Amino acid sequence: MEPKKLREVQRFLAENNCEGLLLVNSGWAKRDPNVFYVLQTDVENGLVWIPRRGRPCGVIPGFEYVRVARSSPIPVEKGPRNLFEWLKRVNKGRVAVNGAFFSLAEQSQLRRFFPGVHIKDSGDVFARVRLVKTEDELEKLSIAARLTDKIFAGFMSELCVDITEEYARKKLLSLIAEQGLEVSFDPIVASGANAAVPHHHADATKLAGFTVLDWGVKYKGYCSDITRTVFVGRPAGKDRELYARLLRVQELGIRESCPNAQVVDVERKVRKNLGKLSKFFIHRLGHSLGIEVHDVTPSSPVVFQKNMVWTVEPGVYIPNKLGIRIEDDIVITRSRARVLTKFPKELIVIK
Numbered sequence: 001m002e003p004k005k006l007r008e009v010q011r012f013l014a015e016n017n018c019e020g021l022l023l024v025n026s027g028w029a030k031r032d033p034n035v036f037y038v039l040q041t042d043v044e045n046g047l048v049w050i051p052r053r054g055r056p057c058g059v060i061p062g063f064e065y066v067r068v069a070r071s072s073p074i075p076v077e078k079g080p081r082n083l084f085e086w087l088k089r090v091n092k093g094r095v096a097v098n099g100a101f102f103s104l105a106e107q108s109q110l111r112r113f114f115p116g117v118h119i120k121d122s123g124d125v126f127a128r129v130r131l132v133k134t135e136d137e138l139e140k141l142s143i144a145a146r147l148t149d150k151i152f153a154g155f156m157s158e159l160c161v162d163i164t165e166e167y168a169r170k171k172l173l174s175l176i177a178e179q180g181l182e183v184s185f186d187p188i189v190a191s192g193a194n195a196a197v198p199h200h201h202a203d204a205t206k207l208a209g210f211t212v213l214d215w216g217v218k219y220k221g222y223c224s225d226i227t228r229t230v231f232v233g234r235p236a237g238k239d240r241e242l243y244a245r246l247l248r249v250q251e252l253g254i255r256e257s258c259p260n261a262q263v264v265d266v267e268r269k270v271r272k273n274l275g276k277l278s279k280f281f282i283h284r285l286g287h288s289l290g291i292e293v294h295d296v297t298p299s300s301p302v303v304f305q306k307n308m309v310w311t312v313e314p315g316v317y318i319p320n321k322l323g324i325r326i327e328d329d330i331v332i333t334r335s336r337a338r339v340l341t342k343f344p345k346e347l348i349v350i351k
């Protein structure tokens, strides 16, 4: 954890009179991304303890200890059978936890060792810390984007008429695996009327008409997220116009994303420019990007700042008819937005 980020967490602990902040992973299905953020590796089970003063520490079960200790940027210790017992050494009564990932079952385990413990929700602390990326994170995110561009070029050349969404999705998955990468989420391939459903699950539908391809990879735990919409078949003039309109608006969204701009204001401008089509734009303009593909953000309105990484992804979804979405990943610099995903955006027609 960068010293500046650590200080931000510790300031919260001091202000709230907590001994420290406890993060818990218990099982692959219940992992707090903040544990990855601190340890920079995935553990099935483990604790992270961030004391009010001093360095954070990882508490890892014996069988995982050697692997984690080798790569962790913070000191780690081999934990006892019940990891919570380790806390006896450090905790005196008031603990902050990440309420979004700390279960009632964990709460009762904690109370077994500390009957009178006072538990405080850390709320937005990590959301604020993770919002602005470090140089190291920016490098990983831009490599993820670069790899995405490269894979997309290969994927496009595999697309043709007469294949199904599911076939295209599997092809993409194999191209990602060939690069030794993992997906940042299950790729979306949505064609024709299916594309009107933003999170459509690929099925046996043959590609025809506007086809939304929305996917991303993880590089060292850091995500990319890109969407291009291609046309399979022969687009009519009005299809090309609709696509061009959305592309202009997407580029406007990128231009308007600069330091001190409110995210909601950028979205408002995009909607205004979509005019009557804005009623078919049924989701947010974008989201933060980091170790989660929809990275956690504070509950208060976000103002763009230098080194934030965001997506810009307006879409038009006409129910039972068509869907188009164009998405890039951007990083906010001192004066503007720099685009990380560089795959071309002119309408690709597949015949």
Ligand SMILES: [Mn+2]
Residues within 6 Å of the ligand: 225, 226, 287, 311, 313, 327
């Ligand atoms: Mn996205």
